[in-house]
Amino acid sequence: MEPFKDDAEMIAELRTVRPLPSPVFAADLDERAAAGFPPRSLPDASPHEQLGAWLRALPPRRWLLPAGVTALGAIAIATVVVAVSEPKNDSASIAQLSGTDRSAPPPKAERYDAHAGSAKAHPSHAAGAGTGVDSSGVQFETAVPTTTGHASAPGEALSSSASSAAASGPSRPAETGPFATDTAHRNIERSAEMVLGAEPAEVGDDAAKVFDAVHASDGIVLRSSVSGGAAGDAGATFELLIPSAKLGDALAAFSAIAEVRSRHEATDDITAPTVRLDEHLRDSRATIDGLLVQLAGADTDSERAEVEAELSAERRHAASLRSQATKLDRRANLSRVSLRIETGAGWTSDGADSGWGIGEALGDAGHILAIAAAVTIVGLAIVGPLALIALLAWLANRAWVRHRRERALS
Amino acid sequence: MKGGLGRSTSVNSSSTLVATAEEAPREADVAFDRLYRSSRDDVYAYVASLVRDEAAAEDVTATAFERAYRKRSRFDPSRGEPRAWLFGIARNAALDELRHRGRQAELTAEPADLVSAAAHESAEASERRLAISTGLTALDPRQRELIALKFFAGLSNAEIADVVGVGESNAGTKLHRAVTKLREACNGAL
Numbered sequence: 001m002e003p004f005k006d007d008a009e010m011i012a013e014l015r016t017v018r019p020l021p022s023p024v025f026a027a028d029l030d031e032r033a034a035a036g037f038p039p040r041s042l043p044d045a046s047p048h049e050q051l052g053a054w055l056r057a058l059p060p061r062r063w064l065l066p067a068g069v070t071a072l073g074a075i076a077i078a079t080v081v082v083a084v085s086e087p088k089n090d091s092a093s094i095a096q097l098s099g100t101d102r103s104a105p106p107p108k109a110e111r112y113d114a115h116a117g118s119a120k121a122h123p124s125h126a127a128g129a130g131t132g133v134d135s136s137g138v139q140f141e142t143a144v145p146t147t148t149g150h151a152s153a154p155g156e157a158l159s160s161s162a163s164s165a166a167a168s169g170p171s172r173p174a175e176t177g178p179f180a181t182d183t184a185h186r187n188i189e190r191s192a193e194m195v196l197g198a199e200p201a202e203v204g205d206d207a208a209k210v211f212d213a214v215h216a217s218d219g220i221v222l223r224s225s226v227s228g229g230a231a232g233d234a235g236a237t238f239e240l241l242i243p244s245a246k247l248g249d250a251l252a253a254f255s256a257i258a259e260v261r262s263r264h265e266a267t268d269d270i271t272a273p274t275v276r277l278d279e280h281l282r283d284s285r286a287t288i289d290g291l292l293v294q295l296a297g298a299d300t301d302s303e304r305a306e307v308e309a310e311l312s313a314e315r316r317h318a319a320s321l322r323s324q325a326t327k328l329d330r331r332a333n334l335s336r337v338s339l340r341i342e343t344g345a346g347w348t349s350d351g352a353d354s355g356w357g358i359g360e361a362l363g364d365a366g367h368i369l370a371i372a373a374a375v376t377i378v379g380l381a382i383v384g385p386l387a388l389i390a391l392l393a394w395l396a397n398r399a400w401v402r403h404r405r406e407r408a409l410s
Numbered sequence: 411m412k413g414g415l416g417r418s419t420s421v422n423s424s425s426t427l428v429a430t431a432e433e434a435p436r437e438a439d440v441a442f443d444r445l446y447r448s449s450r451d452d453v454y455a456y457v458a459s460l461v462r463d464e465a466a467a468e469d470v471t472a473t474a475f476e477r478a479y480r481k482r483s484r485f486d487p488s489r490g491e492p493r494a495w496l497f498g499i500a501r502n503a504a505l506d507e508l509r510h511r512g513r514q515a516e517l518t519a520e521p522a523d524l525v526s527a528a529a530h531e532s533a534e535a536s537e538r539r540l541a542i543s544t545g546l547t548a549l550d551p552r553q554r555e556l557i558a559l560k561f562f563a564g565l566s567n568a569e570i571a572d573v574v575g576v577g578e579s580n581a582g583t584k585l586h587r588a589v590t591k592l593r594e595a596c597n598g599a600l
Contacts, residue, residue: 003596003597004593004596004597007589007593010542010589010592010593010596011561011589013538013539013542014542014557014561014592015561015562016539017539017542017543018455018561018562019454019455019458019459019467019562020451020454020455021450021451021454021467021468021471022464022468025454025468025471026450026451029450029468029471029472029475030450032472032475033443033446033475033479036439036479037475037476037479037480039476404509405502405505405506405509406505407509408505408506408508408509409460409505409508409551409552409555410551410552
């Protein structure tokens, strides 16, 4: 037999042995092609293999869309959950911060915020106390020598009275400290600010209702001002003193008069200055008693005159302390309330009970978007590493399958 | 026949067989139909040369076209010719079949049609065909694959390079070596 003359002759012979599909298979495949290659049943395949084949047969758009919708739904639900639960967290943190009033829980809807400081300063003015007198212990001690004029330095005045008390022998009370922790009864100064919204025509009637509510609470109207006019001009302001025991009822009565646009309440513990003032008063009385004994035993006129001068000064000091004690009791028993009736659309910018407008809507929208972004970031932080691991596993599996395929050919 | 391929579509040049992914799904179906019509027998010939079993070849051919049909919208013309893409899928399916069966691609058996045809031919032609089969058996499996892609499936060197994952010049060199070795083996058998 002659060998192939050239490659062309061999290739021509090679093409004659080209495998051809059987007519039956070709017809069957044509039918399946015309039907869009429907998935064939895999009778010998395991459920795992059948599931894998079914997943592979799914076009990407068939599972990408549901997966995307599921992810968006999860983000939306998480955002709603976080947004709904967030006010609870704020309330909890506020409750933790409001631990100053331990013995007397704050009245309903009481708020602690930056306005409390301004509210605290009011009672001192209402009570007619010396200017700058406040409830804190340090400021109170500063006020004592100012009102008494007894010494040039407050610390000197207190230390001198304390030492004289120690010398006269009365028992020293328990250390009060800045918060008077050892005291069973606590004196709490309360104050409140409230803004009501009303129609201009209703300002007069609402002001009358305010007076009625104050009288019903046995309160005192320190100052009041009622003005009429158009919306925005008409209004009323009240500076009130309400018995602290009836403050809640009074505020509830005010709230029922008109729409509440803002309401702030604050408390201040004045137990420490009260207790300290009582101590100083006892010391002063003991000093007076000692001076009276010295006066009875004085032998000379000059000695008697000197003791009488000290006695007179100490009596003035005791009178001043009693006045201060009276003022503190007044601050504890009467609460300062600033009430204002507004007209028009003058929304307060700081009230939690204020209305809801475009600004608030934009703020809420930004807040919700921030929460959604945070939820998405957290989700990506969780899903990202998992996706990276899945990607690496997929790449490794792909390389392994390719290697196995090449080995199968080898 | 929902989403199926029409039967009246004529075979066109391979460069226009598959529509781009951006085109309508119907365009992709029509393009795939053209690809199917032009490549059905070629794919079968290539797969049969690899798996050397008629039933397995039919199953792998059907699987290859099913996979290609599912992925038809994801075909990127910028990454190669549609026939190369289709034969790549067919190659993976055939190698998966070989891997699952634990068999290697050996061109040792005679196709049934070849045997039946040889019975009606002259002794010289029969001997030549037997020499061809012997020569193919003597080749390395990868060389046999190149021969099948080139002369059974009719792929160009560039398409072969895409299918087997080598450069075009490298594919041409390997193919030349395979043809030379096949000729030597065939002449040695004659």
